[in-house]
Amino acid sequence: xxxxxxxxxxxxxxxxxxxxxxxxxxxxLGESEGASARIAVTTVGDHTDAxxxxxxxxDVDVITFDHEHVPQPVLRALVDAGVAVRPxxxxxxxxxxxxxxxxxxxxxxxxxxxxxxxxxxxxxxxxLERTGGRVVVKTPRGGYDGHGVRVVSDAHGVxxxxxxxxxxxxxxxxxxxxxxxxxxxRPSGDIAMWPLVETVQGGGVCREVFAPAPHSTARVERVxxxxxxxxxxxxxxxxxxxxxxxxxxxxxxxxxxxxxRPHNSGHWTIDGAVTSQFEQHLRAVLDxxxxxxxxxxxxxxMVNVLGGPADGDLDARVPQLMADQPAAKLHLYGKxxxxxxxxxxxxxxxxxxxxxxxxxxxGAAFFR
Amino acid sequence: xxxxxxxxxxxxxxxxxxxxxxxxxxxxLGESEGASARIAVTTVGDHTDAxxxxxxxxDVDVITFDHEHVPQPVLRALVDAGVAVRPxxxxxxxxxxxxxxxxxxxxxxxxxxxxxxxxxxxxxxxxLERTGGRVVVKTPRGGYDGHGVRVVSDAHGVxxxxxxxxxxxxxxxxxxxxxxxxxxxRPSGDIAMWPLVETVQGGGVCREVFAPAPHSTARVERVxxxxxxxxxxxxxxxxxxxxxxxxxxxxxxxxxxxxxRPHNSGHWTIDGAVTSQFEQHLRAVLDxxxxxxxxxxxxxxMVNVLGGPADGDLDARVPQLMADQPAAKLHLYGKxxxxxxxxxxxxxxxxxxxxxxxxxxxGAAFFR
Numbered sequence: 001x002x003x004x005x006x007x008x009x010x011x012x013x014x015x016x017x018x019x020x021x022x023x024x025x026x027x028x029l030g031e032s033e034g035a036s037a038r039i040a041v042t043t044v045g046d047h048t049d050a051x052x053x054x055x056x057x058x059d060v061d062v063i064t065f066d067h068e069h070v071p072q073p074v075l076r077a078l079v080d081a082g083v084a085v086r087p088x089x090x091x092x093x094x095x096x097x098x099x100x101x102x103x104x105x106x107x108x109x110x111x112x113x114x115x116x117x118x119x120x121x122x123x124x125x126x127x128l129e130r131t132g133g134r135v136v137v138k139t140p141r142g143g144y145d146g147h148g149v150r151v152v153s154d155a156h157g158v159x160x161x162x163x164x165x166x167x168x169x170x171x172x173x174x175x176x177x178x179x180x181x182x183x184x185x186r187p188s189g190d191i192a193m194w195p196l197v198e199t200v201q202g203g204g205v206c207r208e209v210f211a212p213a214p215h216s217t218a219r220v221e222r223v224x225x226x227x228x229x230x231x232x233x234x235x236x237x238x239x240x241x242x243x244x245x246x247x248x249x250x251x252x253x254x255x256x257x258x259x260x261r262p263h264n265s266g267h268w269t270i271d272g273a274v275t276s277q278f279e280q281h282l283r284a285v286l287d288x289x290x291x292x293x294x295x296x297x298x299x300x301x302m303v304n305v306l307g308g309p310a311d312g313d314l315d316a317r318v319p320q321l322m323a324d325q326p327a328a329k330l331h332l333y334g335k336x337x338x339x340x341x342x343x344x345x346x347x348x349x350x351x352x353x354x355x356x357x358x359x360x361x362x363g364a365a366f367f368r
Numbered sequence: 369x370x371x372x373x374x375x376x377x378x379x380x381x382x383x384x385x386x387x388x389x390x391x392x393x394x395x396x397l398g399e400s401e402g403a404s405a406r407i408a409v410t411t412v413g414d415h416t417d418a419x420x421x422x423x424x425x426x427d428v429d430v431i432t433f434d435h436e437h438v439p440q441p442v443l444r445a446l447v448d449a450g451v452a453v454r455p456x457x458x459x460x461x462x463x464x465x466x467x468x469x470x471x472x473x474x475x476x477x478x479x480x481x482x483x484x485x486x487x488x489x490x491x492x493x494x495x496l497e498r499t500g501g502r503v504v505v506k507t508p509r510g511g512y513d514g515h516g517v518r519v520v521s522d523a524h525g526v527x528x529x530x531x532x533x534x535x536x537x538x539x540x541x542x543x544x545x546x547x548x549x550x551x552x553x554r555p556s557g558d559i560a561m562w563p564l565v566e567t568v569q570g571g572g573v574c575r576e577v578f579a580p581a582p583h584s585t586a587r588v589e590r591v592x593x594x595x596x597x598x599x600x601x602x603x604x605x606x607x608x609x610x611x612x613x614x615x616x617x618x619x620x621x622x623x624x625x626x627x628x629r630p631h632n633s634g635h636w637t638i639d640g641a642v643t644s645q646f647e648q649h650l651r652a653v654l655d656x657x658x659x660x661x662x663x664x665x666x667x668x669x670m671v672n673v674l675g676g677p678a679d680g681d682l683d684a685r686v687p688q689l690m691a692d693q694p695a696a697k698l699h700l701y702g703k704x705x706x707x708x709x710x711x712x713x714x715x716x717x718x719x720x721x722x723x724x725x726x727x728x729x730x731g732a733a734f735f736r
Contacts, residue, residue: 001683017385020407021638023682023700023712039388039407270389274695274717289690296664296717314391315369322657327642332391344391349642349664 001286002027004057006047007066008035010333010342011262011278014270016040018279024286028066029056036333037066050077057083064239064285065261068095069142086187086238086285087260094235095260098168099140105255108234110227112255113246114171120162124169125155131171137161138168146204173254175246179213179220180265181228184240184280184290191232192280192290194273196224199244199265205340206264208360209302211272211295214353223253231258240281242266264304264342269293271329271347272300297349301356303364305344308337314344314367321346321366328363343367369654370395372425374415375434376403378701378710379630379646382638384408386647392654396434397424404701405434418445425451432607432653433629436463437510454555454606454653455628462603463628466536467508473623476602478595480623481614482539488530492537493523499539505529506536514572541622543614547581547588548633549596552608552648552658559600560648560658562641564592567612567633573708574632576728577670579640579663582721591621599626608649610634632672632710637661639697639715640668665717669724671732673712676705682712682735689714689734696731711735 001024005012008030016039019026029052030041045052047070054077057063062084075089087095094101102115114131118124128135137158139148150158151172161167178201183193195212213221228243242263244256266277275283275291283290308314314332321330325348332344344367348359369392373380376398384407387394397420398409413420415438422445425431430452443457455463462469470483482499486492496503505526507516518526519540529535546569551561563580581589596611610631612624634645643651643659651658676682682700689698693716700712712735716727 001686013388016388016407020381020384021697021699022686023698023702025702026407039384039394274697283690288687289694291690292695294695318369318390319656322651322659326657327660327662329389329642330391331389334391334393 001025002060003282003285004029004060004063005037005040005066006053006056006063006070008032008037008041009066010036010335012037012040012066013333014262014267014331015278015282017270018276018282022279022282024282027056027060029053036335038334048074050074053078054081054083057081062086062285064281065092068092068260072096088236088238091235091237092260095258097140098138098143098257099166101258102168104235105231108230110230110255111223111252113173116169117166118162118169119166121155121159124152124158124162124167127169128153128155134172136170136172138170139164140166140168149204173246174249175254176249177213177247178256179216179224179245179247179253180209180263181224181243181245182240182263182266182269182277183228183232183237183243184277184284185232185237186284186290187238187287189233190290191229192275192293193225193228194266194269194277194293195295196221197265197268203340205304205306205342207304207306208357209265209268210353210357211268211300211302217251220247220251220253227253227255231255239284240266240277264345267331267345268300268302268347270331272296272349297356298351299353299356300347300349301353301360302345302347303360304342305332305346305364305367307339307341308343308367310337312337317366321363324366325359325363328359330363369393370428371650371653372397372428372431373405373408373434374421374424374431374438376400376405376409377434378404378703380405380408380434381701382630382635382699383646383650385638386644386650390647390650392650395424395428397421404703406702416442418442421446422449422451425449430454430653432649433460436460436628440464456604456606459603459605460628463626465508466506466511466625467534469626470536472603473599476598478598478623479591479620481541484537485534486530486537487534489523489527492520492526492530492535495537496521496523502540504538504540506538507532508534508536517572541614542617543622544617545581545615546624547584547592547613547615547621548577548631549592549611549613550608550631550634550637550645551596551600551611552645552652553600553605554652554658555606555655557601558658559597560643560661561593561596562634562637562645562661563663564589565633565636571708573672573674573710575672575674576725577633577636578721578725579636579668579670585619588615588619588621595621595623599623607652608634608645632713635699635713636668636670636715638699640664640717665724666719667721667724668715668717669721669728670713670715671728672710673700673714673732673735675707675709676711676735678705680705685734689731692734693727693731696727698731
C-alpha cells in the first residue's frame with residue numbers, strides 16, 4: 001500500500017509515523033527539499049501544476065492532502081486519469097470555498113451563523129444593518145489561520161477585497177467557547193468520531209485544545225455528532241473531517257468552518273487516543289476499516305508552539321522542556337521559527353484536566 | 369539534531385516515528401534501498417567497512433545502532449575520528465561477546481546461570497559432568513533469535529563449532545518464566561526504567577510480551593531493577609539496554625542475555641507507555657533528559673507476527689485484522705514474509721490483562 005500526500009507541511013509530516021507503524025509506504029509532493037515532511041518528500045514541485053501532480057500520482061494507490069489548496073482543475077485531471085483522490089474534488093470544494101459551504105449547509109439544514117454573499121458595498125451595508133452593525137467578512141477562498149478574515153462595522157471596510165469578487169459576510173456570533181468535532185469517513189461509508197473537544201483560538205490561530213471538551217452537556221455533544229455525521233455523509237467526505245463549531249451563549253451549536261484533512265484540533269489524538277487522526281486518515285483514504293477512537297486517558301491537553309524563541313534556537317530549549325516536564329509529549333515540525341508560525345505542539349494526558357493543561361502549557365512555554 | 373543509525377532493520381524503522389515527532393532528523397545506513405527502515409535510509413552500504421561508516425557519520429551528531437554487528441575496529445575508528453558513538457565500543461563489546469559478558473557479570477556479582485568457557489571437548493565434558501549432563505552451548509559472537517545456540521548432552525555435540533574458538537557453556541536453568549527489564553541511560557548517568565515484563569519465547573524467538581509481568585513479587589521486581597541498574601551503570605551503557613532474565617523455579621532472578629538497543633521486549637512501550645523505548649533511545653543517545661516511563665494503561669500485551677501468510681500477501685490480511693480488532697495496534701516492518709521471520713507485531717492495551725492478550729493474539733493471528 002502506498003499513499004501519496006500533496007503538500008509537505010506538518011500534517012503530512014505527522015502522517016509519516018502512522019504510515020511507518022502500519023507498514024504503509026508514504027510519498028509526499030513537497031514545496032521544497034526542506035519541507036516539514038521532508039523525510040517522505042519524494043517529489044519537489046508545484047501542486048498547482050497538473051503535469052507535476054499527475055506524475056507524482058503515478059506510483060501511489062491513493063492521493064490525499066496536507067492542505068486544501070490544490071486547484072479544482074488539477075483535482076479533476078487526477079480523477080479523469082483514474083487516480084483515487086480522497087477526499088474527492090466535490091467534497092473538497094466545500095473546504096476550499098466558504099460560500100459554497102454556507103449554501104450547502106443551508107440546504108442541509110445544518111445550524112450556522114447568519115450569513116450573506118455580498119458582491120458590493122450596498123449588499124454589505126444591508127447585511128450590517130440587519131445583523132447589528134458589526135460583522136465578519138471572509139474571502140471565500142485562500143484564507144487560513146486568520147488570514148482573509150476581517151471584522152468590519154463600515155460597509156467600505158473590505159473595498160480592497162470586493163474587487164476580486166463576492167465575499168462571505170457572517171454575523172458576529174456571541175459564543176461561549178469554540179468546539180471541534182473530528183470525524184473520519186471511509187469511502188464505504190463507515191464513520192468514526194473522537195470525543196468533542198474545546199479549542200481556544202487567539203488571533204485567528206488555534207492555541208490550545210482540551211479533550212474531551214470540559215463540562216459539555218449531553219445535548220451539545222449529541223448535536224455536534226449529528227452535525228459532523230450529516231456533513232461527512234452528505235458531502236461524501238473521505239478521510240478526516242474537522243468541523244469547527246461555536247457554542248453560543250444561548251446554548252446553540254453553529255458550524256464555523258470545515259477542514260477536510262487532519263486538523264490542529266485533533267493533534268491530541270497522537271498521544272491521547274488509541275487511533276490518532278493521522279492513522280485514521282490513512283486508514284480512511286485507503287478504505288481500510290477505521291480504528292478505535294477510545295481515549296487512553298480521561299483528559300488530554302494540547303498547546304501549540306507558536307513562533308518559537310526569538311533567537312531561533314529551538315534545539316537549545318528542548319533539553320529544558322524535557323528536564324522540567326518528563327511526561328510532556330513534544331512534537332516539533334522541523335520548521336524555522338517565525339512570529340506566530342505553528343512550529344510544534346505539546347500534549348499531556350492525565351486523570352486530571354488541570355494537571356494535563358499545566359504540563360502542556362509548561363512544556364510549550366519553554367519555546368517562547 | 370541529527371541521529372545516524374547503523375543498520376536498517378525494524379528497530380531503526382521504529383526509531384523514525386519517534387524522531388519525526390521530536391523534530392529530530394534521522395539518517396540510516398542500511399543494507400539495501402529496500403531495508404525495513406527505508407524511509408530514512410540515506411546511505412546504502414556495508415556496516416563492516418570503516419570508510420563507509422566514517423563517511424556516513426560525517427553529517428550526524430551521534431551514531432547509534434539497529435544491531436550489535438558493527439566490528440570493534442570500525443567502532444574504534446569512529447571514536448578516534450571524534451564521532452559520538454552511543455553505546456560506545458567498550459559497552460557494546462558486552463552485547464557482542466557472550467564470554468566477555470559472563471566474565472564481567474561475575475566480577476560485578478550479578479546473578480547468572482552456572483557457566484564455563486569451553487575450548488575443547490574435554491572442558492565441555494567436565495562442565496556436562498558438573499551440571500547434570502545437559503547444557504546449553506552458545507557461540508560467543510553472532511548468535512541471535514536462537515541461532516548459535518544448541519542444547520547438548522554429548523561432549524561432541526558442538527565439535528563443528530569448537531574449531532572456530534572457545535564457546536560459552538551454560539547450565540540449563542529450571543525457570544518458571546522469562547522476564548525482561550528494560551532500562552535507558554544517558555551519558556550523564558541518568559537512568560529510567562519501564563516496568564518489568566514477562567516474555568514468552570518459542571524456538572529461541574520472542575513470541576509474546578506481557579507488561580507489567582503478571583503476578584510478580586515485589587522482591588523479583590526489585591532485584592530485576594537492581595540488576596539492570598548495576599549493568600547499565602557499570603558497563604557505561606548509553607541508550608536502551610534490555611536485560612533478559614530467568615525467573616527460576618526456586619525464585620531467583622538470573623541474567624540470560626543483554627541487548628544494547630531497543631528490544632523486542634519493549635515494543636509494547638510504543639502504545640503502552642508515555643515514552644516509548646524508541647523515543648527514549650533517541651533521547652538517551654543525544655544526552656537529552658529522559659521521558660516518563662509511566663504506562664498509559666494497566667496492562668499491555670504484545671504478540672509478534674512471525675513468518676506471515678504462506679501466500680506472502682500481507683496487505684490482504686490488514687483489512688481483516690482492522691475490521692475484527694479496531695483497538696489492536698498494528699505494526700508492520702515493511703519486510704517480505706519468510707517462515708519464522710519477525711515481520712511485525714500487534715499490541716493491545718486494556719484495564720484487563722486477558723482482554724489485552726486476547727486482542728493482541730486475535731490481531732496477530734490474521735497474519736498466519
